[in-house]
Amino acid sequence: MRGLTERLYKAGILLQLLAFVLGLAFTQAAFAAEPGSLAAIKAAGKIRIAVFADKPPFGYLDESGKNVGFDLVIARRVVKDLFGREDAVEWVLLEPANRVEYLEANKVDIVFANFTVTKARAEKVDFALPYMKVALGVVSPDRNVIRDIKDLRGKKLIVIKGTTAETYFAEKHPEVELLKFDEISEAFQALTDGRGAGLSNDNTFLFAWANTNKGYTVGVPSLGSLDTIAPAVRKGNKELLAWLNGEIRNLGKEKFIHKAYAEALAPYYGNSVDPEDLVIEGGEFR
């Protein structure tokens, strides 16, 4: 019996070794070209850009499964200006929480995924010039539009727990009475039920909501500190960063971001929104 089990052990060890070697071979097979520099990207003949696949209207897949959205319109143009054609790109679909890691691990060259510039992120990746700005907004019924925070005196404002809107009003305007909800759908239901005079959230989100729900207006389109949205490259990839910044400045000259807005965002936001509240041209943001 011992002889048999011993033989089995040996066979087992051999198989595990084989698996390990096979694993290594797999790894070698999946080796991608040494990425990074502008020259390497050009030599590879394509650039790897990370985008969202389920965040309309910024980055999503249309009915046929094609990558579309505001970020994609700009990213396609960047690819075209780099290679002379739009299809020299590999779209890498990612989740919001992974964006920094994809750059750190060198799995993509540029992240073009509604990436809000924050101090914490800027320590790990290099942000290029911004192309969009976001702020808080307040949406309210047409019959009683809230146009200023003063209009909220003595009224209730609906916010969603854990959002920047909740923090902003608690810190900067403690005089406004807040009605808090856990879920986005609950909060909007409360607004339509008339339980609050208005609802505050990211303005981009409110524009889209007000556009599909008639009878509501984003009376306060921009509030609180403005955050910017920019593409990002791997920390220290100076060459690509410089090229990208130059590209964004050039796009500003022909007001390309406005064109991207008209193509991808206007259908979602409708005519009620002033593009100037969202778009940044040529990276110029005071």
Place this chain on the structure above:
Amino acid sequence: MPNSGFEVLLSVNNLRRLAVGLGGTLEIALISVAIGLALGIFYGLLLTSKNRLVYGLCRLYLEAFRIVPVLVWLFLFFFGSAIVLGVNVEGFFVSVAVFSLWGCAEMGDLVRGTVTAIPLHQWQSAEALGLDKWQVLRFVIIPQALRKITPPAVNLVTRMVKTTPLVVFVGVTEVLRVGKQIIEFNMMKNPLASFWIYGFIFMVYFLICWPVSRFSKKLEERWAF
């Protein structure tokens, strides 16, 4: 109701995309189940080793895959390989590797449990009848072990299939992710799409896992004493 949301399931494009996603799910699940179960059998025999070094190493591997969540392993392999080794491994290979290793660890423990559960006298009696080592294994031990291991092994297979949606975090497109993409695309004009898409995906998982457990039940009945 003008917009029940059901039409999202009638769109040929949506169904085609869901089918492609399902292909991704099945590919990873089937390859990992095959590799995991096959290696798991040998690994399980190693786990019965009396050699303390062999046993210790095997135990370490088993506990590592039991204690650390599969998602963390996926991240470790996907980002770890790139940051530490500078090697860019595709999400698909990472998924297959992690799911195979996980399947192997779990299967190994099942095999160890089953083999140790077969009483020593079964070996001894079979040898007393004049069977050689391979015959004992072939005619006495394996048939008994197989019968004992089928239910938990099938349970493991369905668990592996149901865990595959985690691969989206390493960039692999599978059926649940495609579903989410379709739901988000339809969010504004078709808010009820989520009900039908998730319902569809529920049925798909059921149709994969149910026949597997039916099959195991059949086997158990056929092998019953």
